[in-house]
Amino acid sequence: EDKVVQSPLSLVVHEGDTVTLNCSYEVTNFRSLLWYKQEKKAPTFLFMLTSSGIEKKSGRLSSILDKKELFSILNITATQTGDSAVYLCAVPITGGGNKLTFGTGTQLKVEL
């Protein structure tokens, strides 16, 4: 059964800190790994990773995939209070077309 595990479950940091969120996965047939940010409402897309070792970057956020060790990290530098959210990692289910299985998420809180 495909599985996604995220750590830590929750994290509290101060503005300006750098955080690293982890996502490990087990899938029979890996196609991609996706990161989403969820605030009060539905998730918003951050990154999709398909290739090992290639960093994707968007402003202060970046992510990288290691297909050998079966994990991905999401980095946020110079955190701001607006980064407070749940960060979700997901992978397409093997044989499931576009169905996604999500990790439990990491609840990030950035304090002043």
Next chain:
Amino acid sequence: GAVVSQHPSRVICKSGTSVKIECRSLDFQATTMFWYRQFPKQSLMLMATSNEGSKATYEQGVEKDKFLINHASLTLSTLTVTSAHPEDSSFYICSAPQTGGYNEQFFGPGTRLTVL
């Protein structure tokens, strides 16, 4: 990116009533849409896959007679929670995959259902 809308954004109903939630893809066609449920402090759990022109497929443990799904057109899927009970109170989110593969999905804003 593509836009997916949901209506209503919030609904409060009495136990025993049925509630319909609409999910629309606004600027693209979606032959497939997904319905998720999210309980407080938990992740998204896939409930079912809505297929345009054919029956929905449900995940294990999801009652198809309770959660009726209709994919009436290439831009609209509806989820009806029949005879709702307080334990059905949850955040319901739909998504539609990007056409052309690569599995990026666009999520609707979600519907918060509260059953009294």
